[in-house]
Amino acid sequence: MKKIAKKRPKKEDVRIRTRIAPSPTGPLHIGTARAALFNYLFAKHNKGDFVLRIEDTDVERSDKRFEKNIIDSLEWLGIKWTEGPYRQSERLEIYKKYIQKLLEEGKAFWCPHTKEELTEEKQRQMANKEAPRHVCEYKTKKIKSKKGIIRLDTPQKIVEFEDLIRGKIKFDTFLLGDIAIAKNEETPLYNLAVVIDDYLMEISHVIRGEDHISNTPKQILLQEIFGFSRPQYAHLPLVLGPDRSKLSKRHNVVSVDEYRKAGYLPEAIINFIVLLGWNPGTE
Numbered sequence: 087m088k089k090i091a092k093k094r095p096k097k098e099d100v101r102i103r104t105r106i107a108p109s110p111t112g113p114l115h116i117g118t119a120r121a122a123l124f125n126y127l128f129a130k131h132n133k134g135d136f137v138l139r140i141e142d143t144d145v146e147r148s149d150k151r152f153e154k155n156i157i158d159s160l161e162w163l164g165i166k167w168t169e170g171p172y173r174q175s176e177r178l179e180i181y182k183k184y185i186q187k188l189l190e191e192g193k194a195f196w197c198p199h200t201k202e203e204l205t206e207e208k209q210r211q212m213a214n215k216e217a218p219r220h221v222c223e224y225k226t227k228k229i230k231s232k233k234g235i236i237r238l239d240t241p242q243k244i245v246e247f248e249d250l251i252r253g254k255i256k257f258d259t260f261l262l263g264d265i266a267i268a269k270n271e272e273t274p275l276y277n278l279a280v281v282i283d284d285y286l287m288e289i290s291h292v293i294r295g296e297d298h299i300s301n302t303p304k305q306i307l308l309q310e311i312f313g314f315s316r317p318q319y320a321h322l323p324l325v326l327g328p329d330r331s332k333l334s335k336r337h338n339v340v341s342v343d344e345y346r347k348a349g350y351l352p353e354a355i356i357n358f359i360v361l362l363g364w365n366p367g368t369e
């Protein structure tokens with residue numbers, strides 16, 4: 087395979103490109119709408135591009151109905167993407183090349199452990215107050231049988247990144263274990279697909295919810311292995327319920343279309359989500 091890495095351009099030459107990458111596993115969540123709005127505004131303000139990418143590689147959980155709901159809701163809110171929608175399900179051939187490359191280079195391997203074995207291991211680790219992680223003995227066994235899932239032979243190191251909102255973040259990859267990257271050669275998992283797409287789509291800024299912070303070191307590791315440039319990261323605080331837990335179904339109304347059906351105007355929703363977490367400092 088050809089070398090795919092590009093030289094990282096100087097900061098001032100970088101075209102601003104953001105993205106929103108919803109998984110169509112439910113209707114558009116108000117938190118995703120807020121992340122989409124920030125990406126949209128940041129790209130627009132910098133005369134850049136805003137990409138819509140549907141992350142639908144999980145066939146069991148993805149549903150075309152939800153994809154339609156997400157697209158309709160973004161349109162209703164007036165959050166306009168300038169590129170896309172791309173669908174990961176239409177890009178499987180691309181991911182496959184990268185998965186095969188990692189396998190060929192011995193950087194990834196087949197882990198044949200069953201769900202039950204992994205759960206048991208996790209429970210044992212938790213009982214011993216250890217970080218739950220799977221370091222697989224099969225990576226050294228050179229077994230070529232294609233059973234189980236594909237994992238990265240995770241290099242041990244400290245990953246450091248500068249979050250535009252939260253500042254310096256350090257992460258010891260020891261805690262990650264061997265990262266699951268694909269169900270098989272045709273089916274990448276989230277962290278792998280996202281890294282390949284953010285790179286190929288030349289995303290300059292990844293602006294997303296704080297719930298993804300723990301994925302960032304995994305994604306940076308993969309970027310380093312492929313020789314990809316690193317986007318800038320900004321992790322937004324989550325929209326919380328009155329009990330300060332992440333806004334979820336328990337708090338009733340979480341999807342944009344529910345507000346729409348209840349008669350709220352798109353302008354009111356935009357005004358609410360853009361001002362959430364900020365105030366002018368007056369009464």
Ligand code: GLU
Nearest residue numbers: 107108109141280294298
């Ligand atoms: N598909 C992921 C989600 O819906 C996207 C995360 C990301 O922005 O990287 O949560």
